[in-house]
Amino acid sequence: MTTHTAPRKTSPRRHTTQAPLIVRFVKSPKFARFLFPWAVLVFWLIGNKLIQDSWDFDSSVLATPREVWDFMWAEITNDTVAPDNVYRTFGISLRRLGVGFAIAMFLGTLIGLGMGLSKAINAFFHDWVMALLAMPALAWALFLSLIFGFDNRGPTIAVILAGIPFVIVNIREGVRSTPRELFDMSGAFNVPRAKTVRHVLLPSLFPFMFAAARYAFSIGWKGLVIAELFGGQDGAGWTMKFWYDAHRLHGVIGYSMFFVILALFIENVVLEPISRRVFKWRPALTGPDVVEEEFQHELDVASGAGTL
Amino acid sequence: MADIEIKNLHKEFGVGDDKVVALEDVNLQLGGHVFVSIVGPSGCGKSTLLNILSGIETPTSGVVNITQSGHEAAPGYVFQAARLLPWRTVMDNLLFVQKDKSDETRARCQHYLEMVQLGDKGSKFPGELSGGMQQRVGIARAFSIEPDVLFMDEPFSHLDAITARSLRTELHAMWADTKKTIIFVTHDVGEAVELSDRILVFAKGGRLEDDINIDLPFPRDPSDEKVAIAKASVLRKFEELDLVVS
Amino acid sequence: MGVSATIEVETSTPQRTTSEERAIRARRKDFAVRWIWRLLGYVVVLGLWEWASGTVLEENLLPGPSRVFETTFDLIDQGSIVESFRATLTRIGIAITISFFLGAILGILTQNAWLRGFFKDAITIGLTAPGLIWVLITAIVFGNRWYGPLIAIVLTTFALVSVNVAEGIGSLPKDTLDMARAFGVSLFNRNRHIVIPHLAPFLFTGLRFCFSIGWKVTVLTEIFSSSSGIGFEMRIAQTLFRQDELITWILLFFLFALFLEKVVLQFFENRFFRWRKDIATA
Numbered sequence: 099m100t101t102h103t104a105p106r107k108t109s110p111r112r113h114t115t116q117a118p119l120i121v122r123f124v125k126s127p128k129f130a131r132f133l134f135p136w137a138v139l140v141f142w143l144i145g146n147k148l149i150q151d152s153w154d155f156d157s158s159v160l161a162t163p164r165e166v167w168d169f170m171w172a173e174i175t176n177d178t179v180a181p182d183n184v185y186r187t188f189g190i191s192l193r194r195l196g197v198g199f200a201i202a203m204f205l206g207t208l209i210g211l212g213m214g215l216s217k218a219i220n221a222f223f224h225d226w227v228m229a230l231l232a233m234p235a236l237a238w239a240l241f242l243s244l245i246f247g248f249d250n251r252g253p254t255i256a257v258i259l260a261g262i263p264f265v266i267v268n269i270r271e272g273v274r275s276t277p278r279e280l281f282d283m284s285g286a287f288n289v290p291r292a293k294t295v296r297h298v299l300l301p302s303l304f305p306f307m308f309a310a311a312r313y314a315f316s317i318g319w320k321g322l323v324i325a326e327l328f329g330g331q332d333g334a335g336w337t338m339k340f341w342y343d344a345h346r347l348h349g350v351i352g353y354s355m356f357f358v359i360l361a362l363f364i365e366n367v368v369l370e371p372i373s374r375r376v377f378k379w380r381p382a383l384t385g386p387d388v389v390e391e392e393f394q395h396e397l398d399v400a401s402g403a404g405t406l
Numbered sequence: 407m408a409d410i411e412i413k414n415l416h417k418e419f420g421v422g423d424d425k426v427v428a429l430e431d432v433n434l435q436l437g438g439h440v441f442v443s444i445v446g447p448s449g450c451g452k453s454t455l456l457n458i459l460s461g462i463e464t465p466t467s468g469v470v471n472i473t474q475s476g477h478e479a480a481p482g483y484v485f486q487a488a489r490l491l492p493w494r495t496v497m498d499n500l501l502f503v504q505k506d507k508s509d510e511t512r513a514r515c516q517h518y519l520e521m522v523q524l525g526d527k528g529s530k531f532p533g534e535l536s537g538g539m540q541q542r543v544g545i546a547r548a549f550s551i552e553p554d555v556l557f558m559d560e561p562f563s564h565l566d567a568i569t570a571r572s573l574r575t576e577l578h579a580m581w582a583d584t585k586k587t588i589i590f591v592t593h594d595v596g597e598a599v600e601l602s603d604r605i606l607v608f609a610k611g612g613r614l615e616d617d618i619n620i621d622l623p624f625p626r627d628p629s630d631e632k633v634a635i636a637k638a639s640v641l642r643k644f645e646e647l648d649l650v651v652s
Numbered sequence: 653m654g655v656s657a658t659i660e661v662e663t664s665t666p667q668r669t670t671s672e673e674r675a676i677r678a679r680r681k682d683f684a685v686r687w688i689w690r691l692l693g694y695v696v697v698l699g700l701w702e703w704a705s706g707t708v709l710e711e712n713l714l715p716g717p718s719r720v721f722e723t724t725f726d727l728i729d730q731g732s733i734v735e736s737f738r739a740t741l742t743r744i745g746i747a748i749t750i751s752f753f754l755g756a757i758l759g760i761l762t763q764n765a766w767l768r769g770f771f772k773d774a775i776t777i778g779l780t781a782p783g784l785i786w787v788l789i790t791a792i793v794f795g796n797r798w799y800g801p802l803i804a805i806v807l808t809t810f811a812l813v814s815v816n817v818a819e820g821i822g823s824l825p826k827d828t829l830d831m832a833r834a835f836g837v838s839l840f841n842r843n844r845h846i847v848i849p850h851l852a853p854f855l856f857t858g859l860r861f862c863f864s865i866g867w868k869v870t871v872l873t874e875i876f877s878s879s880s881g882i883g884f885e886m887r888i889a890q891t892l893f894r895q896d897e898l899i900t901w902i903l904l905f906f907l908f909a910l911f912l913e914k915v916v917l918q919f920f921e922n923r924f925f926r927w928r929k930d931i932a933t934a
Contacts, residue, residue, distance in 0.1 A: 134774065221693070222693040241898065244895045245713050286461070297491060338784075350785075354789070399812070
């Protein structure tokens, strides 16, 4: 019997197959992500320079990253030129959003339940819900601004109009998706009706209500800002218009960043963990699986992008 | 246990060209501490019969009489898919079908969970359990209300052979311990022969074709010669009746 | 004694014809119910709207359907409709093409893990930031120049396109491709029969999204920074406090866009993607 033994060499360090730590780090996607904002900064500065050099531009219009940063810092430390500071403006907006959101959820759930339970009601509202889904918030904003002028009500109604169709569609889907087999099981064991409603119907509707709430929030937010822009006298949207009218780009960019940061924060830090905790019995669920095709299109657009 | 009497039971669905006769003029009597299997190809009405007996569906015509000797009116039911409430824990699932939530009831539920070897899984969610475990919870649930009659609709058909085998043994032990009437639907002739005292053979179109008694002692080992012979003879009967079975 | 339960149903099996008739009648009734209620919906909504205009709110604040109808003809007479539609649609067309192109490239690039990390936040922001932000920024920087609006539209839509393209590429059926390679199928044919049919629906969906969002942003950006198009007309109407024209413009375009989305694109979708069950429409 022959045995083969490979000759043992002590391998000097430069023959190791793994690259040094620093190279591996640079090659990692995490580093790439970290690199990106710096690339943006560079791009921004270069862009500014190019625009300045091109003769037909008024260079005072541009904003440098420094200016934006200074602006945002000033806002945070409550040193603002605008009538209200950033905390008050967003506070006002969020309050409007809250009221509109609550009303949209309430009315939307009623109509959604109706549409899910009754073919007649479904036929009645169907085309209108579809139209509402596709209507841009812009239309509501302009329309309401001429009616309500600078009132508080305009933006709040815009939130309701923008969000309600999404609530309706999700709740309707929830009713349609009630798990038949579980109701049958409940009946087979003679479980009393109240118990069935509490333990089978309501929990099965809950994920859909949550999905509805997420859409209502996300769409409502965007509708609100546009409505405030065209027809308000305070709030985040109006303040953005303030800076726009003042032709201060750093103000516009700064406020936009506040807006995006807040939206991302609420989405990822607040809503997502709640969603995961509540649905720990079914971690993959974030919303209805099958929705009518034409509604699904609008839902996808809304969840994937900033609709107007 | 219960006594079940079925007279001229007839069930059909749909009208005109779409009409389907699920059960055709079924006459049956069964009861006592028996394990009865209902065997037949798909479309022979086995599940429909079970649904009618348990009250989920109503017959088109005919009489069904169920006399129970105990106090529990509701039957126990085990489904093909476990049908557990995914948003409740295992123990809550058992409690869901009980009449109350007293300590006594809880203890009883725990007892049946232990019977299916899931005593320590009470606080888990169904999503965290395997298919076999979920089915065991379903069995525990059905037994835990201590019904007189237990209906089981192909409970092991979705499981792998090994799990099914061990569950069959467990089920049999539980039945032997308690005095229940079990009505067990399956398409697997071998399974029926291993578990039952009596096999009712249904053909496509809902006709009761044959009523076979299996007189072998329990427990039955599948590798036992006598069991194998019984299986073979039942299968031959199927061939005679020109039925297609797995 | 124990509990006893009897289920007893002694009915004679119904006559064949009457139960058949019953089924047919039930189906007809269902059909009628649906259409009557649908019609009722239109009657009630349009009726309420017409009534509200003039009673709940004055007519110049809330023009009713009849007023919108009249205004439409006024606008047609003025000749501004065709021009404005043409301007806006051209803008949308160009912007969508660019956005689609860039989005597709981005979708391809993100197949690489490093680049995916690099662009991750860009895409997140692209998806979250409302178009309004880009509109305002480009309006200040580029003023009335023709490329301002285009940039705003592209920025709003590129992310969704890239996500769809990435999804399409990421889900390419490796097994099928391996099988084809094993059978010696040429690269050209592999692309033709496997890659492209697989990608097509994703590209199409991306296009639909692009258009859906695109037309809305276009109108918005025209309000701020252009001198032609629907948005521009709407801004004029707003400053002149002509609510009826404002509503008419937006409704006209909205209906037109809806028509394009539901009817035209849907038609193409059905024709080309009949084989895909999940894009199946009733």
